[in-house]
Amino acid sequence: MAETFRDLIAANKRNSVLLVLGFCLFAVVVTMVLGLGLVAYLDPAAISHLDWTEALLVGGGAAGISLLFSLFGYFAGDQMILAISGAHPIEHDNDPELFNVVEEMSIAAGIPLPRIYVMDDPAPNAFATGRDPQHAVVCITTGLREKLTRDELQGVMAHELSHIRNYDIRLMLLVAVLVGSIAMLADLFWQILRWTPSGRSSRDNDRDGNKGSGWIVLIVIILAVLLSLIAPLLARLIQLAVSREREYLADATAVELTRYPQGLISALRKIADDPADLKAANSGTAHLYIENPIKKFRDKSSTMFASHPPIEDRIRRLEALIK
Numbered sequence: 122m123a124e125t126f127r128d129l130i131a132a133n134k135r136n137s138v139l140l141v142l143g144f145c146l147f148a149v150v151v152t153m154v155l156g157l158g159l160v161a162y163l164d165p166a167a168i169s170h171l172d173w174t175e176a177l178l179v180g181g182g183a184a185g186i187s188l189l190f191s192l193f194g195y196f197a198g199d200q201m202i203l204a205i206s207g208a209h210p211i212e213h214d215n216d217p218e219l220f221n222v223v224e225e226m227s228i229a230a231g232i233p234l235p236r237i238y239v240m241d242d243p244a245p246n247a248f249a250t251g252r253d254p255q256h257a258v259v260c261i262t263t264g265l266r267e268k269l270t271r272d273e274l275q276g277v278m279a280h281e282l283s284h285i286r287n288y289d290i291r292l293m294l295l296v297a298v299l300v301g302s303i304a305m306l307a308d309l310f311w312q313i314l315r316w317t318p319s320g321r322s323s324r325d326n327d328r329d330g331n332k333g334s335g336w337i338v339l340i341v342i343i344l345a346v347l348l349s350l351i352a353p354l355l356a357r358l359i360q361l362a363v364s365r366e367r368e369y370l371a372d373a374t375a376v377e378l379t380r381y382p383q384g385l386i387s388a389l390r391k392i393a394d395d396p397a398d399l400k401a402a403n404s405g406t407a408h409l410y411i412e413n414p415i416k417k418f419r420d421k422s423s424t425m426f427a428s429h430p431p432i433e434d435r436i437r438r439l440e441a442l443i444k
């Protein structure tokens with residue numbers, strides 16, 4: 122069984138690393154192409170004369186804005202998520218069994234005890250967030266807390282603590298910030314195009330002896346416009362793919378911690394069978410939860426637009442660990 126755990130965890134880690142590296146490269150390409158597009162629109166001569174310094178400055182400025190946004194999200198993202206979710210912290214005396222289970226799983230995972238939050242919502246779900254194990258939070262809804270046995274609760278908390286142990290919380294926080302940054306850059310690109318008059322036309326460039334340069338300018342602008350339209354969608358798809366891989370990894374790690382796959386399997390079945398939507402959830406935070414909290418998206422979990430793998434597929438993988 123231990124060898125199966127190691128193989129599954131290693132495979133998911135490799136897949137996630139490749140996805141994130143591709144995401145970072147994609148973000149760099151988007152920044153530079155949008156920067157070149159703005160240069161071509163605002164000052165066609167810069168493109169015509171291959172003055173790439175200006176393009177690099179524009180791209181660097183956009184990347185700087187994105188970096189500031191990323192730093193803010195990195196250090197304050199968990200508090201924003203908790204505020205949006207309407208979660209509140211609890212103490213040991215409020216729920217001794219929950220605290221004991223989280224403490225047991227924290228010791229098994231070799232990480233500090235995270236802060237524990239509760240959401241007052243009948244929909245069964247849970248999530249973890251934070252930038253590292255020293256600044257981590259686990260949160261469970263009252264609906265899930267009421268429905269679970271101790272073994273099932275242990276399976277769910279082991280899953281969420283696995284996200285912390287495997288640094289999924291940092292990974293998904295950074296990926297969410299990258300998605301937001303790309304969307305922001307695309308929106309900024311369109312705002313500049315909308316409110317800023319263009320530079321000299323390609324006809325003016327031709328008069329200056331740069332025959333054919335107008336086509337270069339036009340091609341650069343078209344590429345930038347197309348990328349500004351499709352980049353946010355592609356970024357979102359990459360985010361969802363990363364999220365799906367991390368769910369498989371957390372399931373496998375959770376069973377490694379508890380040595381009892383049936384607890385998590387049973388909990389997943391209860392979550393899947395419940396039709397309720399989580400009121401505070403939205404498409405921007407759905408990937409954090411143990412299962413998609415929005416029912417209409419949960420029903421489409423077999424598509425590339427899903428933030429989670431199908432629960433039945435997750436259960437089959439967990440049952441295979443028992444055999």
